[in-house]
């Protein structure tokens with residue numbers, strides 16, 4: 197975009213109530229009052245900056261002083277309308293409360309109000325940032341607004357309503373202005389771009405709207421800034437490059453790589469951001485925003501203007517992997533880092549370290565959850581209902597088969613050497629189990645294949661089990677045991693934890709999906725992973741989370757240790773490597 201043009205915020209300043217964006221309630225109330233001739237002598241407009249308070253004050257002045265008024269639709273043609281539009285009307289006096297705070301300024305107003313308007317119906321004072329006035333100035337003002345001459349109207353505007361004395365507030369007709377929705381801001385930006393003959397990508401406008409956090413003025417200012425370097429086409433990549441921001445997509449990409457354990461790719465993606473000139477501050481800020489969005493999303497929020505991202509940008513592969521608790525932990529980590537950044541020797545190292553540590557996030561399990569699982573395990577041991585693992589029965593293969601098949605081999609070896617594999621699942625008491633066995637024989641040929649998962653998920657959703665509905669596809673395979681129980685085998689600790697909580701509901705959901713009575717159990721089985729690498733990450737994570745986390749170490753003593761942890765009331769962390777079967781090569 198070559199050449200100068202009028203600042204968009206000025207150019208798009210509404211000249212009619214119909215053009216005022218996002219303040220429908222204010223507009224309709226004012227319009228009705230004017231139509232019915234109910235004119236107050238003092239108005240108080242409060243609300244965030246840049247949402248149309250001053251514009252509304254000028255519109256109201258126009259509506260009251262238009263030669264064809266008072267009318268909710270000022271003509272815009274008469275001398276009054278024209279003069280007010282450019283802030284030159286002698287009878288509409290705009291005062292900035294921030295720079296006229298003294299009692300003397302107010303005294304001057306007190307004297308002035310004695311003189312009637314020169315050429316208009318009303319003499320109108322628009323006092324912006326009225327909360328900045330001193331107490332004595334307020335007191336002086338109070339006397340004037342208590343008994344104003346017929347021709348005087350005050351319109352006060354403030355961003356901090358609570359700082360306006362109650363004595364003033366109670367004498368004003370109050371209007372609260374709201375933040376403008378992202379959607380409305382985008383609409384205005386689209387129109388602004390159109391006016392200038394500039395093409396603007398939706399995601400770029402979305403970014404501007406999001407950054408301006410509900411302020412139309414901020415949105416226009418940022419738009420001007422972006423338009424100035426964008427030429428005839430505003431794109432998000434152009435914005436990223438010129439304004440050196442990381443952006444939601446870039447952070448999402450890094451987090452995804454981190455969670456996949458691809459630390460090399462993570463680090464080079466971070467390096468790329470630094471090369472592009474994105475500051476450490478900005479990366480941390482964008483990362484915090486990213487996790488905030490995920491947190492809101494995991495809490496069920498779907499409105500893009502609250503999420504701060506388009507729904508299509510939400511990375512399902514990340515949200516389905518992390519619990520709310522884990523997302524919270526990540527958000528807190530970035531907020532902490534943001535706060536500590538200025539004391540850091542090398543902000544870049546801190547960022548690299550933090551992202552590397554995040555790779556252990558999916559395994560972070562709450563203390564409460566561990567205690568619960570250990571309690572169940574203990575109960576199982578006591579009642580003798582722990583599931584004895586035998587060589588797996590023919591399993592129903594799933595799509596992502598390779599690593600599981602490998603794990604199967606491993607399980608077979610393990611089973612030979614150490615036949616007792618403990619399932620955390622509390623089994624039904626023996627008597628009940630027998631009863632159930634009889635029922636089971638009726639549908640001995642029944643199988644469950646992955647293609648019923650959508651129906652199971654649907655049934656779960658109907659029961660309100662949203663998380664389990666989402667995790668149901670995490671089931672790695674399904675086996676059938678000698679008693680006719682379907683064993684749902686899951687290797688992701690998170691998915692297992694979630695599903696385990698809803699075991700009975702899943703049974704019901706499965707039964708309803710198959711239209712057959714079924715009995716199911718969930719079983720956790722580990723997959724392989726490089727334990728040494730993980731341990732390093734674990735150490736880092738533990739250090740990072742303030743030592744508030746301990747890792748159930750490995751090998752034979754694992755179960756014992758876990759129980760010890762519980763007894764010690766220490767939080768424990770379980771990861772894919774922390775499955776209950778030990779590595780065979782570690783057995784002597």
Ligand SMILES: [Zn+2]
Nearest residue numbers: 262271274277
């Ligand atoms: Zn007019």
